[in-house]
Amino acid sequence: MHDELVDHLTRSTTLDKGEALRVIQDVLAYFDETTEDYVRRRHRELQAQGLVNATIFERIVADLKYRAVAPPELTLRQLRRIVYG
Numbered sequence: 001m002h003d004e005l006v007d008h009l010t011r012s013t014t015l016d017k018g019e020a021l022r023v024i025q026d027v028l029a030y031f032d033e034t035t036e037d038y039v040r041r042r043h044r045e046l047q048a049q050g051l052v053n054a055t056i057f058e059r060i061v062a063d064l065k066y067r068a069v070a071p072p073e074l075t076l077r078q079l080r081r082i083v084y085g
Contacts, residue, residue: 002021002024005020005024006020006021006024009023009024031067031068035064035067035071035074035082036082038064038067039060039064039074039079039082039083040082040083042056042059042060042063043056043060043079043083046059046060053080057076057079057080060079061073061074061076061079
């Protein structure tokens with residue numbers, strides 16, 4: 001699976017075939033996270049850094065635009081519902 005990408009990574013980096021495959025699997029797993037799971041995880045991470053919700057939600061809105069498959073734009077209300085139910 002992903003043989004062409006594994007070959008590319010082994011040619012363009014110092015990774016061996018097994019390492020390249022693990023990197024690909026890690027990246028795919030990271031981007032496989034649902035929007036809701038991502039929002040909850042980022043909220044917890046940013047809250048742990050001491051940020052307040054207004055700043056957290058602004059940052060999450062900005063971050064979501066750069067996901068591999070960007071979800072539809074979410075309002076602050078939708079973000080709060082994801083986090084708090």
